[in-house]
Amino acid sequence: MxxxxxxxxxxxxxxxxxxxxxxxxxxxxxxxxxxxxxxxxxxxxxxxxxHADDGEAIERQLALASDPNSPSFRQHVSAEEAARLSExxxxxxxxxxxxxxxxxxxxxxxxxxxxxxxxxxxxxxxxxxxxxxxxxxxxxxxxxxxxxxxxxxxxxxxxxxxxPTTSFPQPGDAEQQEHAKELLRRSGHIFKRQQNNTECTGADGLATPSCIRRVYDINFDGLNYTAQPNRTTFAVYATESASFNNSDLQAYLREYNPAAAQASASYELVGSGGVPDPGIAAKFETSLGTQALLGLAYPEVQNGIFYNYGGVFGPEIGQTYDNFVTFLQQLLSNETVPSVISITESANENLFDPDYARRLCLMMAQIGARGVSLLFSTGNNGANGQEAGGEHKTIFEPKFPASCPWVTAVGGTTNIGDEEAAVNGTIPIASSVAITASGGGFSNLFARPRYQANQVQSYIDQYVPKTYENESGFNSSGRGYPDVAAFSTQYPTFVDGFMLPIGGTSASTPTWAAIISLLNDYEAFHGRPPLGFLNPWLYSLNGTGLKDIVKGGENVGACSAAQGCMLEKVLGYNTTEGWDAVTGLGSPRFRELVRVLDGGRIGSDEEFTSVVSSAAAEITATATTSDGAATSTAAAASRYENRVQAAFLGIGALVLAAV
Structure with a gap:
């Protein structure tokens, strides 16, 4: 030149x-x-x-480290090694x-x-x-x-x-900001009404930490595990530059996790900090994320980091830079990284330059290769987009970064007493934290990754009408999301000193992040590395450790009759058995996931021996070799002792596999 x-x-x-x-x-x-x-x-x-190879080395490394069948499974790279991958x-x-x-x-x-x-x-x-x-x-x-x-x-x-140039953040709505302020003004009345609700039951039950632990079986009773305060770290990324309010956090902990409040548990702030007035909706999101994650993870995991570089995708006047790129660069340069990060920010894919979105996705793949689980919310407008004023769009609008195949996308459920998909009709609370429908669909930018190919193709073949490609912009070969889901309504949240129940996938995402941090701490206790990029492992479980959500209607999103929108004319996806584009693989079953990590083992050695002995007796009675001779009990037991699910699920299937 x-x-x-x-x-x-x-x-x-x-x-x-x-x-x-x-x-x-x-x-x-x-x-x-x-x-x-x-x-x-x-x-x-x-x-x-x-990149010299358009990122192929990064994707190859992540695939090796995240594939349960790979000899390099969970062998994560250092900051220096990750940098070499991106040269x-x-x-x-x-x-x-x-x-x-x-x-x-x-x-x-x-x-x-x-x-x-x-x-x-x-x-x-x-x-x-x-x-x-x-x-x-x-x-x-x-x-x-x-x-x-x-x-x-x-x-x-x-x-x-x-x-920053041609990629835009998701626009907000001034009317919704005012609505959120009004909710805060009325929050005392809301709190009094909610106090009469029964915790953890029905559609109106409050999703407190103790409730979530009970529903998802989060406990370590009888397991070989001892918590250690500084062993594992989780993190939250700031929503739209909103800093968390520690006074609100402590008020939440006093109410719902007194031990954490007694210890003044909080977050370490990393970054430049927030802007003076990010908007009340952003405050709701940040308060929800920080309170829900710490409240659920404590006491086993206590180290929290709050990343705030001034916002995500939307730099403010006087702070004109791309905050998310800065955040990703900092993560890649740090030798020590958190084991899991909850990020409740998403925008329509079409707001981003495709090359920009793909490069960010590769950066997130690099972070996954470092052993970090990146969890993103899928939004609350179902399969469809929504105009700033609330008008429902008829064309499907995939959400990024949730659509990146190298992150774990989290959808939402409701009715904690009997979980079902969060779909249109759930009362919205405030702006972007108002759950209306679990975000989900198929990317227009990213091809379907191998780890989900079978489940997603089966769903498309059986449940997605052929007409959707023409009617909705549906991409039949795109990356499907969400990957998983969790309860996403009625989370008690303190904002500016007041409590009100709010929700959205901004609630289900930190819930999953807390669960992953607990699993990572369990693994660390046993000298094993963090889970890292989760998806290949989750999809390989074939439902083990996950509750399949089959109830709930289409995730059609918000629809205003006043604006001429008729729900029967709006497209969406349905929940089904197995993976679906509303709740993914389903919600967590914590103890089952622990058993999987232990290779099928649960509880004490005596309990495990008892289970294996029972399985061996059944195998002896039913399994035969090809020439008809009975298989020895000892041989059968040793063959299955280290198999995932052997002491837990599918004994009959294992027997069939033996003959």
Whole structure:
């Protein structure tokens, strides 16, 4: 690349001497342009240099470490090894460096994990990208974005994305913010009404930590396990830059986990912190996530980290940078990482540049290879999208990052007394934390991964109408989600000193995160590594350790009759036996999952011996070799002792497999 003779000539005039590649924002991003962004505003650019193999090494490493049939199962890599997996070619780096040098930005740039980070001004960013930045508003928040930018083709061929530019966050709704405020004003009355409810029963039962532990059989009774406070760490990522309120957290713990309150259990803050007023709905989400996770994980797991880099996908005025990229980079650079992270943020896939979404997905695969379980909520609009004003969309809108095949996507259920899918009709509480329907569907960006191929294809063949492809934009070859689900309504949550029950997949996600942290601590006690990327393991269980959710209607999402929406004309997916696009594989059965991790063992050695002896007696009575001779009890017992489920489930199936 030749050095430009005049920077001014390169600012907003396309260079005729080389080909230009344009990047455009989606036309229906839902944000209103308000003004041009001041030229002297600061901005942090992230420029992702393309991997030498388009990320194949990362995906291959993660597949080996997460496949239960692999000899490398749960052999996680270090920060240094993960960085090597993402190294771009020297040629690509050199091309981008020359481009930055031409614009006097190379000295401001630092490179980590194949991504350049550059602190500069809006004016210099506009010159670099041949673009114009504007300030956009959704009626509540303001962000800086460029709806169109240009790159020399030689540079475009070497990079995956430049951000923040054409990818937009999910727009909020000012009316819903006011509704949320009104709920807080009335929260005292709501609390009095909820106090009359029976905990843990029926549709109105409060989902307290003790209730969740009882329903999902979360206990270590009789197991060879001793808790140790600092052995395992869980984390929550901030929703829309909202910092958690420790006073609210302690009020919640005093009410629902007094031992944690007595110990002043809390979170370590990592990052730059939140913005002054992120909005009441974001406060609801952050309060819900931090309280539900810590309340459920304590006392066995006590180390919590709260990551807040100013928001997810939506940088605020004065903080113009891509917060989520910063977060992922920090995770990849840290030698010590939490075992599980709950992230309750998602947006429609079509709001993101496809190359940007794919690169973020690869970064999350790298983090999974480090041994971190990334859990994402699937949203609360069912299979469909929803306009900012609440109007239901008729086309299916997959959610990202939940649609990334290298994370675990969590859907929602309701009626804790007899779990069923959370579908349209559940009373919404507040904005994005209002459960209306468990998010689920099929990605338009990511192909179906091998680990779920059989279950998802079977579901599509049997239960998804052929007409959906034309009527809804359904992608029959896309990654299916959610992967799992959990209870997602009536979580008591303290916000600004008041308690009210709220829900959504923003509740089910930290619930699963707490359960994974407990399983990881159990594994750590036994000298075994963390579970890491969960999906191949979960799908390999064939239902063991999971409660299949078969009740509930279609996840059609919110529908307003006042806006002409008729539910009978809105498409959605149904719950079925096995995996479905509403609740995935189902909700957790904690003790069964522990048994699986123990290779079928449960309780004391005496109990295990008793179970194996019973199984061996049955095998002796029924199993025969091919020539008709009875199989010896001792041989049968030793053959099955170390088989997953041998001392737990499917003895009959094991007998059949023996003959």
């Amino acid at each position: 030749r050095r430009a003779t005049l920077l001014a000539a390169a600012t907003l005039i396309l260079d005729a001497s080389c080909a230009i590649v344009q990047k455009r924002a989606p036309t229906n991003h839902g944000w209103e342009r308000r003004s041009l962004t001041p030229k002297d505003n600061s901005i942090k650019l992230h420029i992702a240099v393309r 771009p070619t020297r040629e690509n780096v050199h091309e981008v460096e020359e481009w930055l040098w031409e614009h006097d930005l190379l000295e401001k740039a630092s490179l980590f994990g194949g991504i350049f980070e550059i602190d500069t001004t809006i004016q210099q960013a506009e010159q670099l990208l041949n673009t114009t930045y504007s300030t956009f508003s959704d009626g509540w928040k303001e962000i800086n974005r460029a709806e169109l930018y240009h790159l020399p083709k030689a540079v475009a061929d070497c990079i995956d994305f430049v951000t």
